[in-house]
Amino acid sequence: MKKWVVAVIVLIALMCGAFWGMADKDLRRLVLNMPTDINVLFWDTAQRDAVFRTMDWVPLLSKSRIIEAGDTPYPLPEGSPLELDTNVDAFMESQRAAALIIVQDGKVRLERYGLEFGPEGRWTSFSVAKSFTSTLVGAALKDGYIDSLEDKVSAYIPDLRGSAYDNVTIWQLLTMTSGVAWNEDYADPQSDVALFNAHKADSGVDVTVSYMRQLKAEASPGAKWVYKTGETNLIGVLVSSATGKPLADYLSEKVWKPFGMEQDASWLLGSTGHEVSGCCVQASTRDFARFGLFLLGGGMIDGESVLPDGWISQATSKQVDIDKPGQGYGYQWWTLDDGAFMAKGIFGQAIFIDPKRNLVIASNGNWPQASDRQGATHGEERLAFFRQVQQAVDRESEP
Incomplete structure (x- = not known):
């Protein structure tokens, strides 16, 4: 250079x-x-x-938009250390973890950092942002910007008319059951997920919409689940179109400011100026944990939920099967049959939420591979650790 x-x-x-x-x-x-x-x-x-x-x-990456925080942070008081039957330092080293925070009953039971990262820093979310985006769909429903999840996506994104998305509903986008063909192979430089952000957009069209409207259907809408980051980006375009507000501003308005996030965050923008809503919220790990607490508490702000009645239950329970025993997919949340649910991003980002145990775990890191799809087992190891945390909480409650 x-x-x-x-x-x-x-x-x-x-x-x-x-x-x-x-x-x-x-x-x-x-x-x-x-x-x-x-x-x-x-x-x-x-x-x-x-x-x-x-x-x-990073100059090579596109610009970002600030997600403004409020003036009064949601408190995270320190609780007693959680006694775990595992070596946390070894786990963090194996995970290449930058941060690990366990909050139970509203108190921080464990907080560790690695990779020369700390509580004042902000780490990127990758697909953890998908769960932020779906939550904004719920807020837009509550606010009356979206009429129904059964509405056609093309009613809110007219540039999709005539494409394979013409008859796809918002519910099918949320659950990734559009039936549109997509390749999410992170190791393949010719996959859709590797190519779509660098796509040269048609004139006057959002870059994601421009790329996605050229795709072909491989199944009827609602018939097949396939994980598609590009579809979450479409959801973000839909929310912005419906509300008339940038996603970062809407997230700040509905959650970041009123709930009490401690730091401003940021959201990367695509080449045509819209938030890359399937990815890339930069925030402190403590604020990722606070987002988990926001969901755990029913999305309440000043005594009233900013989400429709029943939204969190629907969004975080299995809506479609993903061919993994004990797991499923909700509205951009990964679900577990014991009632816990997760937001997950490549290279080791996660928010784990367990309502039964009043438990939130936020973790960030830099795995050697993007995901377990490339033959690694970092995701399995992380879930096993989360299960050990659940067991530790259960032991404390035993008589």
């Missing part, structure tokens, strides 16, 4: 660092490991370590 390019990058990083209050060590890490390719799926480990904590500063 030419020296003048490095100098410009350093200047931009310093300016952004001053704005966000980023530590000098993170600036140095970013400059030394600045990726030259926009596609995160094919960065090396050092690049991911640097950028996951600075995603909204």
